[in-house]
Amino acid sequence: MNAVRNIADRLIGLSAILGSIALLIEVGIILVDVIGRAFGVPLYGSQDYVTMTMVILVFGGMAACDRRGGHIAVDLFQGKMSDRMNRIINILSALLGAVAFLAIAWAVLESSRLSQMLNLSTNLIQLPKAWFQWALSGFALLTALGMLLRAVELTVTGRNIHDDTGAESLA
Structure with missing residues (x-):
């Protein structure tokens, strides 16, 4: 299980790095455009560049956000429930998140097929939309697999990765 977690953390780290690079590119584009x-x-085409890099920026960091426990969580009743019940809720929420991100990945992948068939591209610079849809699908799939792995770890070992996260865990 540790080997799988190590591989997952490296993929999540790579995804976060790609999202960070997209952020730097986006800031550069906006800076050049404003000046x-x-x-x-x-x-020319700054809106196209910004829109497409936003896909990578947002979804590139999504798996890291989940890995670090950054998604919204309402814990009003957590202190009033038993550890077992909290663990069950954490497992179910991880599974629900995995299903949601799998649905996103599948829907966007299906949309990319349509984009390819119709040869859809951005308005000004004619970047093929399918490329970015594939990236979004890949990042969403990685997020779903990370959530699924978190659910498996909670079920099998009882270990909650959100309790031991930090910058060193994604390196």
């Missing part, structure tokens, strides 16, 4: 607008020459 260009001040001089009357905005960056």
Whole structure:
């Protein structure tokens, strides 16, 4: 189980790095566009670039967000429930999250087939939309697998990865 967790953490870390790179690219694009607008020459296609890098930025960091326990959690009753009940709720929420992200991955993958068939691309710079849909599907699948692994770990070992997360766990 530790080997699987180690591989998953490395993939999640890579995903987060790709999301971070997308953030840097996005900031650079916006900076160049704003400065260009001040001089009357905005960056051509900046909206296309920003929209497509946003896909990588958001979904690239999604698995890391789950790994670190960053998703919204309402714990009003956690202190009033037994450890067993809290564990069951954590398992069910991880499974529900995995199903949701699998549904997202599947729906976007199906949408990419349509994008390919119709040769859909961005408005100005003609980037194929399917490329970014594939990336989104891959990141959503990674998030779903991370959630599924968390559910398995909670079920089999009782270990909650949110209790032992930190920057070193994703390195």
